[in-house]
Amino acid sequence: xxxxxxxxxxxxxxxxxxxxxxxxxxxxxxxxxxxxxxxxxxxxxxxxxxxxxxxxxxxxxxxxxxxxxxxxxxxxxxxxxxxxxxxxxxxxxxxxxxxxxxxxxxxxxxxxxxxxxxxxxxxxxxxxxxxxxxxxxxxxxxxxxxxxxxxxxxxxxxxxxxxxxxxxxxxxxxxxxxxxxxxxxxxxxxxxxxxxxxxxxxxxxxxxxxxxxxxxxxxxxxxxxxxxxxxxxxxxxxxxxxxxxxxxxxxxxxxxxxxxxxxxxxxxxxxxxxxxxxxxxxxxxxxxxxxxxxxxxxxxxxxxxxxxxxxxxxxxxxxxxxxxxxxxxxxxxxxxxxxxxxxxxxxxxxxxxxxxxxxxxxxxxx
Numbered sequence: 001x002x003x004x005x006x007x008x009x010x011x012x013x014x015x016x017x018x019x020x021x022x023x024x025x026x027x028x029x030x031x032x033x034x035x036x037x038x039x040x041x042x043x044x045x046x047x048x049x050x051x052x053x054x055x056x057x058x059x060x061x062x063x064x065x066x067x068x069x070x071x072x073x074x075x076x077x078x079x080x081x082x083x084x085x086x087x088x089x090x091x092x093x094x095x096x097x098x099x100x101x102x103x104x105x106x107x108x109x110x111x112x113x114x115x116x117x118x119x120x121x122x123x124x125x126x127x128x129x130x131x132x133x134x135x136x137x138x139x140x141x142x143x144x145x146x147x148x149x150x151x152x153x154x155x156x157x158x159x160x161x162x163x164x165x166x167x168x169x170x171x172x173x174x175x176x177x178x179x180x181x182x183x184x185x186x187x188x189x190x191x192x193x194x195x196x197x198x199x200x201x202x203x204x205x206x207x208x209x210x211x212x213x214x215x216x217x218x219x220x221x222x223x224x225x226x227x228x229x230x231x232x233x234x235x236x237x238x239x240x241x242x243x244x245x246x247x248x249x250x251x252x253x254x255x256x257x258x259x260x261x262x263x264x265x266x267x268x269x270x271x272x273x274x275x276x277x278x279x280x281x282x283x284x285x286x287x288x289x290x291x292x293x294x295x296x297x298x299x300x301x302x303x304x305x306x307x308x309x310x311x312x313x314x315x316x317x318x319x320x321x322x323x324x325x326x327x328x329x330x331x332x333x334x335x336x337x338x339x340x341x342x343x344x345x346x347x348x349x350x351x352x353x354x355x356x357x358x359x360x361x362x363x364x365x366x
Contacts, residue, residue: 030054033087046084048120049104054087056100062091068100070124077105078188105186111142111150114352115299123152126168130154132187133167134179134195135233135291140168144347155343157293167193173233174289176251177205194237195289199251208249208258215258219281222250226284233291256285267303272311279304298339302352305332305359326363333359 033039033054034047042050060067076099083098090097104120107127111119126140137160142150160166171182176199183191199205209215225247236243249255259282266275283304286297308329312322337356345351 030087038085050084052120057086057090058088071100071103074103074107074127076102130168132170133193134173136167136169138166177253198237205252206249208252208255232287267307275307293339293342295343298336301332301336
């Protein structure tokens with residue numbers, strides 16, 4: 001499927017086969033089911049799948065229900081998973097429930113609000129239309145409404161050429177080391193996108209230093225490299241760039257997690273110098289891993305802007321440093337707005353675009 005227009009392209013899927021699950025909206029039967037021992041024994045993602053399956057089974061009228069054929073027309077996952085418990089007495093045989101459930105892993109979409117997961121849903125049309133890439137040219141968002149089930153919208157992240165396939169990320173592209181195994185186990189394929197080919201050529205990612213001071217040195221070296229030779233996920237993988245071998249540990253999942261945790265720990269209450277340093281390193285990593293305009297980049301830029309503002313209003317800094325901090329805050333905010341406007345609002349009244357507007361007002365008053 002190809003689209004010739006630019007970033008405003010939207011492909012809407014206003015129906016999922018199953019409404020998204022909000023745990024606080026389940027009826028008493030589902031509340032009792034959630035409290036049961038078989039349900040409590042499930043892993044977190046299995047609980048979501050059990051609720052999703054229970055929701056669908058409760059709606060089915062019998063073996064001839066059209067929704068069954070819609071589900072079974074999708075590709076089954078490569079690994080047979082044990083059937084989880086369901087919340088109600090089904091009107092269809094267990095073997096048919098197993099056929100439905102076998103499609104879950106291969107076709108479930110993680111439903112999120114501003115990248116925070118709250119449920120799973122199966123959108124059959126989207127499952128058929130969109131393949132995966134770790135450097136996607138589009139991303140799915142879910143528009144929320146109190147009166148309707150969530151609506152999936154597929155948003156183009158950049159200009160898409162005629163004949164170019166529209167691809168979504170099936171999982172977080174930052175899972176560099178584990179993603180191929182996850183693709184094989186969950187979807188039954190090996191990804192050969194530009195990003196995966198780049199890291200295949202690089203070879204095994206070296207372990208980062210165990211010492212935190214040396215990890216911080218590695219982060220500083222990355223920032224120096226990016227200041228001299230700025231790249232993003234597309235240019236890094238498409239332009240045949242020779243990435244410095246001594247910086248390869250920055251792509252290790254444990255290093256990314258370390259930087260992210262350092263930023264989270266310091267971004268709200270300080271020390272803000274630590275938060276901003278680690279936050280800029282994380283931004284550099286996101287820009288290297290994700291494609292331009294990926295929503296994770298925009299959300300992180302907004303967090304950096306808020307952190308910068310917290311520093312301005314809570315720390316006793318001299319006028320010169322304050323002026324530079326306000327300029328940095330404004331740049332973070334502008335970049336966040338540029339990215340998140342592409343993704344657009346998600347139907348709520350207090351999303352990130354509203355936060356950006358509030359921060360812009362604060363800057364004008366400062």
